[in-house]
Amino acid sequence: MEGYEPPTYGDRVADRYDTWHPEADEGAADFLAELAGPGPVLELAVGSGRMSLPLVQRDLEVHGIDASEAMVEKLRTRPGGDKVQVTIGDFADVGVESRFPLVFVAFNTFFALLTQEDQVRCFRNVAEHLTGEGVFVIEAFVPDLSRFDRGQRVGTPEVELDRARIEVSTHDGANQRVSTQIVEMTEGGIRLYPVDLRYAWPSELDLMAQLAGLRLRDRWADWVRSPFGSDSEKHVSVYGRN
16 A cells, blocks of 8 residues: 555544444453563553553553554543553564563554564564563454455445445455555545555464564463364464573
């Protein structure tokens, strides 16, 4: 998608994000807090704090990285948002000084890194910022290419009396890229929220982990540890040192 940059999605969607995604998934905070121990914790792509703020409420020291200043401003308006120590930048760089027993990235956001090279670089930089027993947790969808017909898809996630939201996507299978426009239509006009991503299969993520000196410890279908299987639509994967 020409002109798309790391802050683009967050900058465009900051005022709508919490409306579309009001809460973290059930069990996510408990799952992460258990792995974090006494902390501290680092969230990659911290955004408006959907995942980090429940950890703050559990008295954990939370750090975050995000490319979008607009999303971080949204975080600062929420209760406890001032307690999250945020670094503005590309989360693949993991541009912080500390080491962490837990680093995590949720909501498919790892796929916002648009090349395999950047995704591998993220794994390697995360590994350098983990404590000896520290873990890296990724929540992501399992790719389902049947969603696309001739390299495209149109979906309608919301239809209301005075509002409709559609999602139009194109799929580049050779590069594992999906480019999407979320189109929100109201009586006041039309707004566009672009999203660009590069998906990866769970097995590909496992290989990236190996290249970074990590290995898969656990994989679940959700945050409440439902078994992961061939019909799972997403996964929560936990990586640690070899």
